Amino acid sequence: MESQQSHNQLHVIFLPYPTPGHMNPMIDTARLFAKHGVDVTIITTHANASTFQKTIDTDFNSGYSIKTLLIQFPSAQVGLPHGVENTKEATSLEMFGKIVHGVSMLQDPIEVLFHDLQPDCLVTDMLHDWTVEAAAKLGVPRIYYYSSSYFSNCATHFVMKYRPHDNLVSDTQTFTIPGLSHTINMTRLQLSDFLREKNATTAYFESILESEKKSYGTLYNSFHELESDYEKLYKTTIGIKSWSVGPVSTWINKDGQNKANRGDIGKEGKLLNWLNTKSNESVLYVSFGSLTRLSHEQLVEIAYGLENSGHDFIWVVRKKDGDEDKDGFLQDFEERMKESKKGYIIWNWAPQLLILGHPATGGIVTHCGWNSTLESLSIGFVSAFV
DSSP: OOOOOOTTOOEEEEEOOSSHHHHHHHHHHHHHHHHTTOEEEEEEEHHHHTTTHHHHHHHHHTTOOEEEEEEOOOHHHHTOOTTOOSGGGOSSHHHHHHHHHHHHTTHHHHHHHHHHHOOSEEEEETTOTTHHHHHHHHTOOEEEEEOSOHHHHHHHHHHHHHOTTTTOSSTTOEEEOTTOSSOOEEEGGGSOHHHHSOOHHHHHHHHHHHHHHHSSEEEESOOHHHHHHHHHHHHHHTOSEEEEOOOHHHHHTOSHHHHTOSSOOTTHHHHHHHHHTSOTTOEEEEEOOSSOOOOHHHHHHHHHHHHHHOSEEEEEEOHHHHTTOTTOHHHHHHHHHHHHTSEEEEESOOOHHHHHTSTTEEEEEEOSOHHHHHHHHHHTOOOEEO
């Protein structure tokens, strides 16, 4: 693929982290940069590129200067099957750790590419903390990409700084997060493990936050009207530049073709035909994200809850969750829903923007993922978060 770069065009490298909640918004942000005249190179591995390459090719063929540069993931060296290169593929904590280790092994070859490409700027995921030093070696700015909200970053910052949960008499006693614009009460059990007790992961996140302070600035997949208080608090607390560029996925994929381009959706036609038979705002969309692990017992309860609700629904079920379906419950449930036409089961991956944008969809039940939050709010839903 030939470069369309002009001599005066700004060249920016984007380096996503291979987990859906981080990678998807960064890819869409890279596309936004290209649409504004920037020459964009996305560095990633083969399996990860396959999930968005069709969209990148469409943008390139439309005249935008954007391309992917592929590196080999060290699957064999870390003991992973070929093609397992994203944390969403992990079926155990052991496999998750191997993927993370494999990602860390890519640092040296990526730094070689940085040197060879001589970019004007690096935009890298927050988890690639080492890139702040790599950018300094090149003499270019590193922009820290934070794929969640200003609020969550501010809350994490103040909890780590002041540790208000230390010295509580019990795990159920509440504490107030200091420094925030609103009163937020929590218990120790509601904190992530690395915040609750200092451990190796705590040191890892401290290094990540330190790299943020050393960066030229931060990109947020958020917008001023949603988080103005915390956008201001972030700038005064962390003390570096930040830009609100979101909601990136809703904007960049606003036409039907782009909504359908992310991933393999060969059965999309059947889904749309089913939705087209439903009344406006009558369908409940249920999806708990790509990393959530549900037990068989939880899946059974969700299934019965949806069936007994009396509402039409679309339910996204991970295939790996289905692997636990030893008694065939989910298959029987799917057949029952096909017969009643009250429910539609999607296995593994769903065209979420396409579903949310359909007039038949009336609401979403989801996890607390920031991308789902932004996408549902952008379309006008009040979501139920589990």
